[in-house]
Amino acid sequence: MLTVKNLHAGYGKTDVLHGISFEVKAGQCVTLIGANGAGKSSALRCITGLLPVREGQIFFESQEITQYSGHRIVRTGITMCPEGRQVFAEMSVTENLKMGAHTRRDKEQGADIDRMMDLFPVLRKRARQMAGTLSGGEQEMLAIARALMSRPKLCIFDEPSLGLAPKIVQEVGETIARIKADGMTILLVEQNANMALGLADQAYLIEAGEIVLQGTGKELMSNPEVSNAYLGH
Numbered sequence: 001m002l003t004v005k006n007l008h009a010g011y012g013k014t015d016v017l018h019g020i021s022f023e024v025k026a027g028q029c030v031t032l033i034g035a036n037g038a039g040k041s042s043a044l045r046c047i048t049g050l051l052p053v054r055e056g057q058i059f060f061e062s063q064e065i066t067q068y069s070g071h072r073i074v075r076t077g078i079t080m081c082p083e084g085r086q087v088f089a090e091m092s093v094t095e096n097l098k099m100g101a102h103t104r105r106d107k108e109q110g111a112d113i114d115r116m117m118d119l120f121p122v123l124r125k126r127a128r129q130m131a132g133t134l135s136g137g138e139q140e141m142l143a144i145a146r147a148l149m150s151r152p153k154l155c156i157f158d159e160p161s162l163g164l165a166p167k168i169v170q171e172v173g174e175t176i177a178r179i180k181a182d183g184m185t186i187l188l189v190e191q192n193a194n195m196a197l198g199l200a201d202q203a204y205l206i207e208a209g210e211i212v213l214q215g216t217g218k219e220l221m222s223n224p225e226v227s228n229a230y231l232g233h
């Protein structure tokens, strides 16, 4: 579904991605793991049109999207659930969900809001509450639900566990697993390698802008180098 080939990108004179390639097949959960500053978010910024690609190509389904604007990429069916959640703090939960559907022209948004509230009961309880007053975990659920409101074909999660307590991280992991079981294709970027590898069909380890290891989630989890450096075992 998504193919990234030999991707180079950077900021100013500095290159931070040095030719990474990976693939996300329909229905898979694929994860990019790696330390702080390895280049995971930069790779996502390239896919979503926020950072120019210097060399290489990105394909989504049958089209090349390498030079597409962020807006056009959303219309192809790629949605990102951003790092730090970025909910609209001064809007209610329901209004945030409506914002997630702003690119849709159909009349089923109301039914989808209801579906999201079934999927995330805490959002129904807090429907009228300003999003800025929700807890971190609730805001993450809202950010995920808002991303799903666009009815994406590919949902990208950037560090969904960041800053959350371990119990909430587990809940977020379970939520992503449920979304995957419903058939969503997922690209997940995480520093929390334990959570990410547990969910992933396919995983890539990025170090200093290069992919240094790839395999199934299980394979990377049982790799001693990954285990020592990233899993805290």
Ligand SMILES: Nc1ncnc2c1ncn2[C@@H]1O[C@H](COP(=O)(O)OP(=O)(O)OP(=O)(O)O)[C@@H](O)[C@H]1O
Pocket (backbone or CB within 6 Å): 011, 016, 034, 035, 036, 037, 038, 039, 040, 041, 042, 043, 191
């Ligand atoms: N806007 C920017 N301007 C200049 N350099 C940047 C910018 N954003 C990121 N970088 C640099 O690019 C490199 C890769 O950063 P990136 O955010 O992609 O890493 P990451 O793996 O996602 O890490 P993190 O988990 O901290 O987000 C780092 O060296 C970082 O300092």
